[in-house]
Amino acid sequence: MSRIVVIGAGQAGAALVAKLRNLDDQCSIDLVGKEDVLPYQRPPLSKKYLLGEMPLERLYLRPESFYTDNHITLHLGDTVTGINRREKSIVTTRQSLTYDHLVFATGSWPRRLPAAIGGELAGVYTMRDLQDADAMAPEMVAGRKVLIVGGGYIGLEAAAVAATKGLKVTLVEMSDRILNRVAAPQTSDYFRQLHQSHGVTLKENTGLKQLIGQDGKVTSAQLSDGSVERFDFVIVGVGIIPAQDLAETAGLEIENGIAVDVYGRSSDPSIWAIGDCASFDHQGQKMRLESVQNAIDQAEVTAQNILGAKTPYQPEPWFWSDQYNVKLQIAGLNTGYDSIVTRGPEGASVSFWYYCGDQLLAVDAMNDPRAYMVAKRLIEAGKTADPALVADPGSDLKALLRG
Secondary structure, X not given: OOEEEEEOOOHHHHHHHHHHHHHOOOOEXXXXXXXXXXOEOOHXXXXXXXXXXXXXXXXXXXXHHHHHHOOEEXXXXXXXXXXXXXXXXXXXXXXXXXXXXXXXXXXXXXXXXXXXXXXXXXXXXXXXXXXXXXHHHHHOOOOOEEEXXXXXXXXXXXXXXXXXXXXXXXXXXXXXXXXXXOOOHHHHHHHHHHHXXXXXXXXXXXXXXXXXXXXXXXXXXXXXXXXXXXXXXXXXXXXXXXXXXXXXXXXXXXXXXXXXXXXXXXXXXXXXXOHHHEEEEEOOEEEOOOOHHHHHHXXXXXXXXXXXXXXXXXXXXXXXXXXXXXXXXXXXXXXXXXXXXXXXXXXXEEEEEEEXXXXXXXXXXXXXXXXXXXXXXXXHOOOOOOHHHHHOOOOOHHXXXXX
């Protein structure tokens, strides 16, 4: 009987153990997680959970009975402190476990501000896990002032929640536009206008120079434009770092994450990695995908391979973001695009289609599920769409699927 130990009880780890048990009712499965709560969804933390619209119980991916009934041993509130690859064992704060297969599903960590500019002051928050959301929740009081550092999706989602709850929100972004690293200028323009219409002050080309505190608590911020403003608290959303330290200490190959092959296997044939922490082969290069969809899909393929299959992982990327009354759905990867085709706006719906030459790469669809669905199916099939038809508001998008 094979013994499989999984480090990390987030979306990827939970998906992997569920798939393993679905495929094999005999293998031994241990799931080790640092947090002392059942595996839960993270995307709602910065949205419905922080807004108070989703209770903790609805965050759970599965009830505790699922793990008990399926003989999956949970080790919650436990931290792995070391790995002995020769003996095929791990040591945690409570015990040691042996394995035939070890899986890293350790996720990622939010980048934090340096202590030298006030990053360790009380009242400075990141948004990554339940503890972060619970710590921040009491700060979300109407009329208070919050500074958000970083104009990516995490920062914008936090801004939307804070503005919805009646806070006075200022967001600073060092680059010349929000979403600079992940989206076209058209998408940046759309969300800039959306946030400004909800009273958010956006300062692009503006960085944080120094947080100023009193009695260990942040009270104000000096920005790179020379201004000094008072704030009640600060939310930092400046990217994430793959949680690879444990794997690196164990001597595994690291390449912007734990390097794995197309099957999910690391440089040690008994060790695998999935989700945010895994750097995998795709189209001749290593890449990481930071999304729920990737965590689930990669976990399920890797589970098959742990049990003996040889199924290459072929990612079909999609992402989403909820801000105010707008649902952004993204299909594909826009890397290397050279033109944008706009469809709409039609009412509250608009979509931006990314092309490289004549080839469709990706789409950003705002309140436009039909555009998202059509583009996603085309991209997954390796097909493209005539830009003129996409831009024509009178054309039937579904007809593109029959072309």
